[in-house]
Amino acid sequence: MLDSVAHSTFLPSTSFCDPLMSWTDLFSHEEYYPAFEPQTACDASWASVPPEHWTRRHVWEWLQACCDQYRLDPSCLSLCHLNVSGLQLCSMTREDFLETAGVSGEHLYLILQSIRTQGYSFFNDTEETKATIKDYTEPGCLRASVTKSQACPSHSRASLQSSHLWEFVRDLLLCPEENGGALEWEDRQQGVFRVVKSDALARMWGRRKKNDRMTYEKLSRALRYYYKTGILERVDRRLVYKFGRNAHGWQEDKP
DNA sequence: TTGGCCTTTCCTGTTT
DNA sequence: AAAACAGGAAAGGCCA
The missing domain is CATH 1.10.10.10 (Winged helix-like DNA-binding domain superfamily/Winged helix DNA-binding domain)
Known part of the structure; x- marks a missing residue:
């Protein structure tokens, strides 16, 4: 599913970035930063809109927030393949997320499903979310991701921002x-x-x-x-x- | 609306 | 001569 959608509907210009480019790399190169539609007053925050109604900008901001808050490794994300609307994001299966973002994809999938079922309070409760994610994933994977973040504290986009x-x-x-x-x-x-x-x-x-x-x-x-x-x-x-x-x-x- | 903070911009003069 | 430093002054932008 991912291939057919990601390389067509999802990706108007697949070549606009390197799929292995890190979050910070991507953010720091304006030529790679997606040209979103102008933001309007009602387009303020991804957290104020149901995931199904997210714009590509909302999805992008959600990914940043996930990387920042849960110390996911942005270099694992195939950001081109995640350049999608909320509706497209919600239609992605667990396997799609895994294929697109590896271990981080597993976390992203769980976070997204939790937001859809429990609302944004889930996302804001970091400890509870982390505990839930840990329940679902292999311990070593999250640890590896966290270790990398700690070794390079500015690896996530947040710190360079x-x-x-x-x-x-x-x-x-x-x-x-x-x-x-x-x-x-x-x-x-x-x-x-x-x-x-x-x-x-x-x-x-x-x-x-x-x-x-x-x-x-x-x-x-x-x-x-x-x-x-x-x-x-x-x-x-x-x-x-x-x-x-x-x-x-x-x-x-x-x- | 306001005041404070952190720049940004411009400037003149000095130092390396 | 050019680049960098020093610091005053004023304005801009953001946020509580």
């Missing part, structure tokens, strides 16, 4: 494969890092903020404001910054 610039920078540092060599640690223990590709970093931040006029000059001005608040400390070397006493989450042994 951090609302503050310093968190965005921190998360890029914590996941070097995501930053394209734009940033690197100079002294990991001391929190000292270097901006290697200033223009690339500015472009990434601009893409994150949907601002194509972002430059390193403007980004660095925002970074300099962090000196006042102790998020960053001054390092008297060009393109080198240091996390300050009020920055958190960058140390290896601290949350």
Whole structure:
């Protein structure tokens, strides 16, 4: 079923992305990000609409929320095959989900069915949901997924979508494969890092903020404001910054 | 509606 | 000379 639907109805342009591309990869490349229909006031949130009535945007946001909340591994998802409406999503069988997203597909299927039968309160109750999912799945699978997320805390799209610039920078540092060599640690223990590709970093931040006029000059001005608040400390070397006493989450042994 | 926070933008001057 | 740094000022955008 999946093949016939996924490669026709589901996928107006199958070649628009690599099926193995990770969630963050996909999100960070605007050329791959699906061109959704303009959002309207009544199109506010997937959680306010029954799954059967979700738009492709809703489905996309639901997938993000699932990855974020349940630490599913987005790199397992064949995102092209999940570029579908809610009605199409609801018509997918457990096997379709498994085929499309492997272990994560199993979880997604269970989460979707739970939302359909129990409503959104189920989704919001993380512990209960996790327990239910564990009941249905092999213990090792979920653990493997969680372990990968923990090893690379910014692997999910959520962390790279951090609302503050310093968190965005921190998360890029914590996941070097995501930053394209734009940033690197100079002294990991001391929190000292270097901006290697200033223009690339500015472009990434601009893409994150949907601002194509972002430059390193403007980004660095925002970074300099962090000196006042102790998020960053001054390092008297060009393109080198240091996390300050009020920055958190960058140390290896601290949350 | 408002005020606060976090940028963004622009600017001038300085340093590397 | 060019790139980066420094920091003031004002405006924008978001959120409670």
